[in-house]
Amino acid sequence: MAEPKWLQDMNPEEYLKEDFEATGHSRYTVDGLEKNDPEWLDKAAAKVNAAEGDDYVKLDSGLLTVNQINWMLRNTFGEMTFVDDNNQFLWYNRPQDPNYKMKARRVPAQVGDTMGAIHPDIRDVIPNAKKVVHALRTKEGGHDAVWMPVPTGNLTELVLHYYKRV
Structure with missing residues (x-):
């Protein structure tokens, strides 16, 4: 099972800019802590x-x-x-x-x-995580939720991660 088409069409130059080091500041950031x-x-x-x-x-x-x-x-x-x-x-x-x-x-x-x-820095885990976060942040294609298949190596097990913009 592949990711949804609307995720496949995303521009990597945009979603790879996601700040996974959390260097910004949000309304609820607790400042002064490492x-x-x-x-x-x-x-x-x-x-x-x-x-x-x-x-x-x-x-x-x-x-x-x-x-x-x-x-x-x-x-x-x-x-x-x-x-x-x-x-x-x-x-x-x-x-x-x-x-x-x-x-x-x-x-x-x-x-x-x-x-x-x-997130482990293996295979394409971080770029895919950035893609999902960016898609939810920007409501890519009008969507506010993403279902993503997770490779398990087990043909009898299907695992889906569900991500929801809140």
């Missing part, structure tokens, strides 16, 4: 006085504690990650089951890393 620091999460949380544990969070359609949100997300089907508009990896839903084999394995020390740091 990206790719394995302790970034704890340092950033302390710097912004983040809610935690039994602190309540008012959401647009509910009120939950941080513990309840974590429980819900850790028990959600599939793997989810969140990368901000500055290409900094900020969150993933760490599975509740320690034996669960993640397809795109992430660890807590990666939170805060740049997109360049969390």
Whole structure:
């Protein structure tokens, strides 16, 4: 299975400009911390006085504690990650089951890393990741979601990654 035609037609001179070192600044960037620091999460949380544990969070359609949100997300089907508009990896839903084999394995020390740091520099992984990010950023072809096949080497297994612009 190949990538969608609208991704195949993209200009590499444009999408390869994506800043996977996250050198920019967005509305939610936590300044003054070294990206790719394995302790970034704890340092950033302390710097912004983040809610935690039994602190309540008012959401647009509910009120939950941080513990309840974590429980819900850790028990959600599939793997989810969140990368901000500055290409900094900020969150993933760490599975509740320690034996669960993640397809795109992430660890807590990666939170805060740049997109360049969390993607392996092998084959065409980084150029393809830049293509997907750029397509979502620019709503290429009017699309705000991308389904991408993932090569597994197993002819009986089909793995698709679903990326959504939020």
